[in-house]
Amino acid sequence: MRIPEDVRKDIPLTSEVIYFDNTATSLTPKPVIEAMDEYYLKYRANVHRGVHRLSQMATHRYEESRKVVADFINAKFEEVVFTKNTSESLNLVALGMENIFKPGDRIVTTPYEHHSDLLPWQRLAKRKGLRLEFIEGDDEGNLDLSDAEKKIKGAKLVAVQHVSNALGVIHEVEELGKLAKEEGAIFVVDAAQSAGHMEVDVKKLHADFLAFSGHKGPMGPTGIGVLYINEEFFDVFEPPLIGGGTIKDVDLDGYRLTEPPERFEAGTPNIGGAIGLAAGIRYIKRIGLEKIERQERKLVRRTVEGLDELGIPWYGPRNPKKHAGVVSFNVPPLHPHDVAAILDERSIMVRSGHHCALPVMKKLGINGTVRASFHVYNSLEEVETFLGVMEELLRNLK
Ligand SMILES: Cc1ncc(COP(=O)(O)O)c(C=O)c1O
Incomplete structure (x- = not known):
């Protein structure tokens, strides 16, 4: 596939707007929509329960999607x-995992986490009397690995983001995982x-444990x-949700849970969603992760270079090897929302605000940033258009 031209052809919205809000959610290529359409139009039925052929087909495709995901992350x-x-x-x-903790146990995470990888640990710590500790890091988002080593020693659980949605920094997850496992800690990514x-x-x-969104x-x-x-x-993880689909046997006074993965999926799942996700992964694989990464790095390099030329402050790692496809910046004295609104007038979609990472904003002493984030379908021409609008904006500020 030619990058980004062929991908752009599969996503009509790319010819209407410049979509730089990929960290929030990505655009959808046609093969993903077609796969879901096929489910809803041709074999719409529930999974795991029916003998009839539509249910068999839905079950087959749903479980086949699980296999696609498993291969994608090298899991069973x-x-x-x-x-x-x-x-x-x-x-x-x-x-x-609540029941494995005893008062005084330690959970270690970082100050850069999205609220979704912070609040659950804060609540757990409060409920069970645990200590929540944070690996030190600098304003670019780089973790202090010697502090990580100290803090992970004796920890019960370590939870870390792979890439920061606020700063774009790629963390040394592999090294942290190794440290966690050497200490017998549970490692969550x-x-x-x-x-x-x-x-x-x-x-x-x-x-x-590892989490991601489709x-x-x-x-x-x-x-x-x-x-x-x-x-x-x-056998350690107690499914927080149980009921339909999760059992081997039930009596009025009790139940026996079935085997994974059904044990962990109570009720009717998002069948069309799983099928769409598998189609997305197949699409990504067809492009190739290396090509995706290369394109995003190219876009990031030109964006930060352009912002530097304009004197616009940006946040995140100065080491390009550690910088994923996210660029956070500000145009003082403008509020990030005002910058985003100006860009929207030129059909450039960016995110503004605290990005569900308020501790990061507080660490940097700011109330938010403007964030341009990329995917493989974004082009260098789009980045140049964006930089042109930023230049004009600065001129109008004088
Ligand atoms: C690093 C990180 N973790 C968790 C989330 C939450 O994802 P979702 O809203 O799909 O649950 C996000 C969303 O932006 C994120 O960037």
Whole structure:
């Protein structure tokens, strides 16, 4: 596939707007919509319950989608649980692992987490009398690895994002996972901003639990997410939701849960969503993760270079190797929302605000940023148009 031309052809919206809000959610290529259309038009039925052929077909496609996800992250079929999104996946981990903690146990995370990888641990710590500790890091988002080593020693659980949605920094998840495993700590990875943008391999990352959303990097629909559960935890992790589909046997006075992954998916799942997610992953694989990463890095390089030329301050790592496809910046004295509104007038879609990472904003002493974030279908021409609008904006400010 030619990058980005051929991908742009599959996404009609790319010819109408400049979409730089990929961190929030990505645009949807036609093959993903077609796969979901096929389900709704040709074999719309519930899974796992029916003998009739539509239900058999829906079940087959739903489980085939699980296999696609499992291969994508190098997991086993039964280790992949479909959820609603990253937030739900991370909440499930905190709830399902609650009983392993004793008062005084430590959970270690970073100051850069999205609220969805912070609040569940804060609540768990409060409920169980745990200590929540944060690995030190600088204003660019770089973690202090020697502090990580100290803090992870003796920790019960370590939860880290792969890539920061606020600063675009790629964290050393592999190294942190190795440290966590050496200490016998449970290692949780928030892969919301890496899955679909770069390789995510649960084995290489030493992940015990890993969460991501279908609607971001993998170009799938909204409402479908993934929770990877390392099979070693099948009997430790207590499913927070139980009921239909999760049982082997039930009496009026009790139940026996069935095997994973069904044990962890109560009720009718998002069947069309799972099928759409698998179509998104197939699409990503057809392009190739290396090409995606290369394109995003090219766009980031030109964006930060252009912002530097204009004297616009941006946040995030100065080391280009650690910088994923997200650029956060500000145009003082303008409020980030005003900058986003001006860009919208030129059909450039960016995000503004605290990006669900208020501790990051507080650390930097700002109330928010403007954030341009890329996917493989974005082009260098779009970045040049964006920089042109920024230049004009600065001229008008004088
Ligand atoms: C790093 C990170 N974690 C978690 C989330 C939450 O994802 P979702 O809203 O799909 O649950 C996001 C969303 O932007 C994110 O960037």
